[in-house]
Amino acid sequence: MQVWVRLSKLPIEWIDVELLRLIGGMLGTANKVDHITESHARWRFSRICVELDISQPLKSELEVNDRCIRVEYENLGLICFQCGRVGHSKESCMEGVGNHKEGVMASGPVSGSDTNNGDIGSSGVTNDTYGP
Template identity: 40%
Template structure:
């Protein structure tokens, strides 16, 4: 592990399995602070304009059982961002309260709180990303602290 400026760390894994676990099984938390894990990009520099692509679990509460199929998941993947993984209990239809999909999310882009699937409005919850403002769609603050004026 190498410490970089601005609280970034570079971690190299010896085993592919450990790397996949770190990327896909989060979100991770240490001492009440969420750790955002992202893939290494060549020529990475720590700047305030750095794109923050992170793997995040998206929970879909109350998903109708008819939409628990691969067609829904592949349709949903184009909405928030790139799908990385489907939760095992979701893929084998063992849990009915909610579905979970691990997506690659760009924290510099607008995040959505719901999607329309076959005429049904489906609510999305981002696990481990608690500072999302759905007024402006940005990560880093909550709606009650948003400075964006609505028309």
């Protein structure tokens, strides 16, 4: 499923089409960067279109060069805040009740960008947490 994703807290120098595709590749297959992000007309967040396997849990944040990048998914509809998957609610989740986690966001308020310097070199995915 193709989904627009917002990446928050990126250093300004990381707002580059190739670097954003590299970061988007940590979520799925990065297809495109929106034209407003590409033209540097918005600094609060960057948007990329990513092909996601929605049968897998969503990632709420990524870690790149010791920086935490917040990930928000646009227009996904129903997201389970128990298991991080799309298509059902926490109340109807079949995952264990004792496994409640926090953190996945489906579009909402976005904080401002972090403008510290940094290069993309080593990267990793943080341990995912889900929902409110």
